[in-house]
Amino acid sequence: MRCFSEKRPKALALILLVGLCPGIGISQGLLDAGFGGASDESAAFLAAGGRHVVTVAVAGRNLGAARLVGAGVEPCGKMADPVSRVVVFEMPSTMSGAFRLAERTPAGGLLKTPDGKISGRIEARVEQVGGKFLPFTLIQLRYGGVPPKPGTPLLDAAGAVAAIAHEASGRHHGGYALPVEVVHRALEAARLGRGSQRAWLGLTLKPGQGVPQVTGTVAGSPANQAGVIVGDVLTEVGGLKVADYGDAVNAFFLLRPGKSTRLKLKRGGVEKVLQLVPAVAKQ
């Protein structure tokens, strides 16, 4: 995702116009995103650096039709991750009012919407919904009232974005949220112009197994070349402890292609540490 330089003068003029017209533009770093339908809006927010606006398309929304609503400024680029369904818009210039992002989502505690009207307590990390493993771990919250609109940034006690509100969970005032690690991943992909590339190690796991035990490796893959063999039990991937299949899936999702990664595993009761560089997964 790269903004073309020839668009810059036009975009700058638009920004100037926005600045002169009160009521138009990004207020307090918040705005809305639409997906082509009449009532399918999500909230969006300006992320750290002031160049990227982040939103999320919940299931059923047309990811390809994502657009900013009422921003006053047209984004000059867009990156939509089909797995997390996070959409990152690149703005033509740095804008004020950006939200700072926390490094990690806390294990517990209270998260609040930017206006402070809705707060939710982190109750659990969710790896499965309806008997299906998610492609990464979600956060489950219990709000004090009606859950906020999907895409709403949820701030920790320090005022940094720790998660993004997602769908309601069906429980009373319950809701899911995307952890901030997923937002970091999407933002990095957008900044590097990498799109929605996913890391690939070339090993297989079985979802039904209790422990993340390797069931196979692809010949010539990063895992195979690093020495991973069938029967190895993963204990840590990319700095994240993994105790079961869901943990491993989440850790694999957060890996970056081309970035050296440490893999800890147990082989016959003996712990081994391997270093490998994930490749780009085939789409």
Add this chain to the structure above:
Amino acid sequence: MDDFLREFHMRRREEAVVEKGLSALWSRLMGWLSEPGMSKWAYGGVVAYAAVMIAFMVGERSLDVEGLNTTPVKHQIVPVPPAVQQLEELDLRPSSLGSTGDQEF
């Protein structure tokens, strides 16, 4: 003596009548069977089939099964665990489908 003779002759006549009737019936049956045509074979087949079935049913009913000892077989119904799906993309709808079996990362 006269009574005895009268009774003897009467019995002889009755026996003769019975013998004559049976032989007449037999001769009529033989004659019918010797006649050309397929219908009689069909009738004969039906009668034979009916006789066999009656014999079979009567024989079946006479079997004594009460004395048979049955051995209970131990069994346990083990529910098959549903195949766990791995979603390719974040989709919380109940209808969403993923993939099962070994997953490659």
